[in-house]
Amino acid sequence: MQIVTDPAAMQQLALTWRARGERIVLVPTMGYFHAGHLSLMEYGRTQGDHLVVSIFVNPTQFGPQEDLDRYPRDLDRDCELAAQQGVDLIFAPAAGQMYPPGYQTFVEVTEVTQGLCGVSRPTHFRGVATVVLKLFNLVQPQVAVFGEKDYQQLITIQRLVADLNVPVAVVGRPLVREADGLALSSRNVYLSPAERQAALKLSQALFRARDLAAQGERSRERLFAAITPLLQSEPRLRLDYLNLLDNQTLAELPTIQHTARLAIAAYVGQIRLIDNILLEVP
Amino acid sequence: MQIVTDPAAMQQLALTWRARGERIVLVPTMGYFHAGHLSLMEYGRTQGDHLVVSIFVNPTQFGPQEDLDRYPRDLDRDCELAAQQGVDLIFAPAAGQMYPPGYQTFVEVTEVTQGLCGVSRPTHFRGVATVVLKLFNLVQPQVAVFGEKDYQQLITIQRLVADLNVPVAVVGRPLVREADGLALSSRNVYLSPAERQAALKLSQALFRARDLAAQGERSRERLFAAITPLLQSEPRLRLDYLNLLDNQTLAELPTIQHTARLAIAAYVGQIRLIDNILLEVP
Numbered sequence: 386m387q388i389v390t391d392p393a394a395m396q397q398l399a400l401t402w403r404a405r406g407e408r409i410v411l412v413p414t415m416g417y418f419h420a421g422h423l424s425l426m427e428y429g430r431t432q433g434d435h436l437v438v439s440i441f442v443n444p445t446q447f448g449p450q451e452d453l454d455r456y457p458r459d460l461d462r463d464c465e466l467a468a469q470q471g472v473d474l475i476f477a478p479a480a481g482q483m484y485p486p487g488y489q490t491f492v493e494v495t496e497v498t499q500g501l502c503g504v505s506r507p508t509h510f511r512g513v514a515t516v517v518l519k520l521f522n523l524v525q526p527q528v529a530v531f532g533e534k535d536y537q538q539l540i541t542i543q544r545l546v547a548d549l550n551v552p553v554a555v556v557g558r559p560l561v562r563e564a565d566g567l568a569l570s571s572r573n574v575y576l577s578p579a580e581r582q583a584a585l586k587l588s589q590a591l592f593r594a595r596d597l598a599a600q601g602e603r604s605r606e607r608l609f610a611a612i613t614p615l616l617q618s619e620p621r622l623r624l625d626y627l628n629l630l631d632n633q634t635l636a637e638l639p640t641i642q643h644t645a646r647l648a649i650a651a652y653v654g655q656i657r658l659i660d661n662i663l664l665e666v667p
Numbered sequence: 668m669q670i671v672t673d674p675a676a677m678q679q680l681a682l683t684w685r686a687r688g689e690r691i692v693l694v695p696t697m698g699y700f701h702a703g704h705l706s707l708m709e710y711g712r713t714q715g716d717h718l719v720v721s722i723f724v725n726p727t728q729f730g731p732q733e734d735l736d737r738y739p740r741d742l743d744r745d746c747e748l749a750a751q752q753g754v755d756l757i758f759a760p761a762a763g764q765m766y767p768p769g770y771q772t773f774v775e776v777t778e779v780t781q782g783l784c785g786v787s788r789p790t791h792f793r794g795v796a797t798v799v800l801k802l803f804n805l806v807q808p809q810v811a812v813f814g815e816k817d818y819q820q821l822i823t824i825q826r827l828v829a830d831l832n833v834p835v836a837v838v839g840r841p842l843v844r845e846a847d848g849l850a851l852s853s854r855n856v857y858l859s860p861a862e863r864q865a866a867l868k869l870s871q872a873l874f875r876a877r878d879l880a881a882q883g884e885r886s887r888e889r890l891f892a893a894i895t896p897l898l899q900s901e902p903r904l905r906l907d908y909l910n911l912l913d914n915q916t917l918a919e920l921p922t923i924q925h926t927a928r929l930a931i932a933a934y935v936g937q938i939r940l941i942d943n944i945l946l947e948v949p
Contacts, residue, residue: 404686489776491774493772493773493775494772495771549774549797549801550678550804
C-alpha cells in the first residue's frame with residue numbers, strides 16, 4: 386500500500402491511471418477508523434482498479450468553537466487497518482498543502498445544507514463541499530463512497546456533484562452500529578461509560594420510530610410524541626434536533642408517504658452525536 | 668465539426684477521449700464571435716487533439732438589470748467561423764440543461780473578485796466561476812484558453828483552478844483591438860457611430876499610460892493625473908473605475924515596481940465597456 390502526502394503527486398498518479406482507462410474508487414475520511422470506515426473500504430474494493438482512501442481532518446469544516454484540535458488521529462493504526470482491507474493508496478495531505486497562503490475559493494450548496502446540522506454548524510457544509518471537490522479533483526475517482534451516518538453530508542455531496550457536473554458516482558452505504566445500537570463514530574472514544582449509556586437513547590428512539598412506521602404510523606406528530614419521552618428521560622442528553630425528512634431533498638415532512646429519513650442530533654456532555662434511520666411505511 | 672447541445676453527451680465524449688490519453692483544449696465563450704475569439708481558437712488549435720469551443724450565454728453571471736436578454740447571439744454564423752478555425756466541436760447547451768430545477772450550488776472566489784467589476788456587478792464572478800467549473804467538468808480539458816480582455820475573470824479562473832486543484836492549465840491570451848485601438852467586444856455592435864468614437868478614449872488613455880510607464884513613470888498618482896483629462900474630455904463617457912493593479916493578486920498599487928495592469932471600465936450611453944493594458948517600467 387502506497388502512502389502519498391503531496392497533492393500534486395497524488396493528482397499526477399490519478400491522471401496517469403485515468404489516461405490508461407483505469408477505474409479509481411475514493412473513500413474520503415477524517416481517519417481514526419472504526420468498523421464503519423472499514424465497511425466503506427470493503428465495498429469500495431469491489432468497485433474499481435485503484436482503491437484510494439483519503440485521511441484529512443479538514444479545518445474548514447470545523448467551527449471556531451468546535452473540536453478540530455482534539456479530533457482523534459492515529460495515522461499508523463489507520464494505515465495498518467486500511468492495508469488489511471486491500472486499500473491501494475492512502476492520501477494524507479497536510480492542511481497547509483490543501484489550503485496554502487492566498488487560498489480563497491469555496492463551494493456552497495445553498496439549500497440542502499440549511500437545516501439540521503447546518504443550523505448549529507453554519508460554515509460546516511461549505512467546508513465539506515469545498516474539500517470534497519478538491520479531493521475529487523486530486524484523486525479523480527469514478528466512484529466515491531460515503532457513509533449514511535452523515536446523511537446530510539451525503540445528500541450535499543450528491544447535490545454538488547449533480548449541479549457541478551462532476552463525473553463521479555457518489556454512493557451512500559449503511560451506517561454501522563455497535564451490538565447495543567450506538568452508531569459508530571470516531572468521537573465515541575470521548576464518551577465516559579455513563580455518557581455512552583446515555584447516548585444509547587438516540588438509537589433506541591430511532592428504532593422505536595422505525596417499528597411504529599413499519600406498523601403503519603405515518604404522522605410526524607404521533608411519531609415524535611412516541612419517542613420524545615424516551616429522549617427526555619435521560620438528563621445527560623441535550624437534544625439539538627429531531628427531524629422527519631424527505632430522503633433526497635431533506636424537506637421536512639408532516640407525514641410519511643412511503644419512506645422518510647428520521648434524523649437526530651444531541652449533545653452528551655461536551656460531545657455532539659448524530660444518528661439517522663430510514664422509515665418505511667408498508 | 669460536431670455540434671453538441673446535451674451536457675451528458677458532451678461529458679461522455681470527453682471522458683472517452685481522456686480514457687484514451689488524448690488532449691482536450693477548451694475555449695469557453697458566450698458566442699457572437701469577433702477576431703478576439705478567433706485568435707483564442709487559433710492558439711487553442713495548436714495545444715491538443717480535440718479543440719472544443721463552448722457557446723453559452725450564462726444567465727447566472729448577469730445581474731437583474733443587465734443585458735442578458737439583449738446579449739447578441741448568432742449560432743449559425745459562430746459555427747461557420749469556428750469551422751474555419753479548425754474547431755472540432757461546438758458545445759452549446761441550453762440554460763435549462765445547465766441549471767435544471769433544484770439547482771443550488773455556487774463557487775465563490777472571495778478576494779480577487781471584490782474590486783473592479785465586482786463592485787458594480789456583485790454576483791457576476793460567482794456566476795462566472797460556477798459556470799466555468801461546470802464547463803471544465805463537462806469538457807474535461809487539459810488546457811483552457813481565455814482572453815485577457817476580461818482580465819479579472821482570467822485571474823479569478825486561475826485562482827479557482829489553483830485553489831480547487833482542477834487539473835487544467837488556464838492560459839490567458841492578449842486582447843485584440845481594432846486598427847484604431849478599440850478593444851474587440853461582442854457588445855461593440857450596440858455602439859452608435861458617435862458612441863464608438865467616444866469609446867476610443869479608453870484605449871487612448873491606456874496607451875498614453877503605457878507610454879509614460881515605458882518612459883519611467885512609476886507613480887499611480889502622476890499616471891492618473893496625466894490620463895484623467897483625456898477621459899473627462901468626452902461627455903458621452905462615464906467612468907466606472909480606473910485602477911492600477913498587481914498582475915496576479917489584483918491588489919491596488921500606489922507605484923509600479925516592474926509591471927502592473929491598468930484596468931478601466933466606463934459606460935458609453937447604455938453600454939458598459941472594459942479594457943486593460945500591461946504597464947512595464949524599464
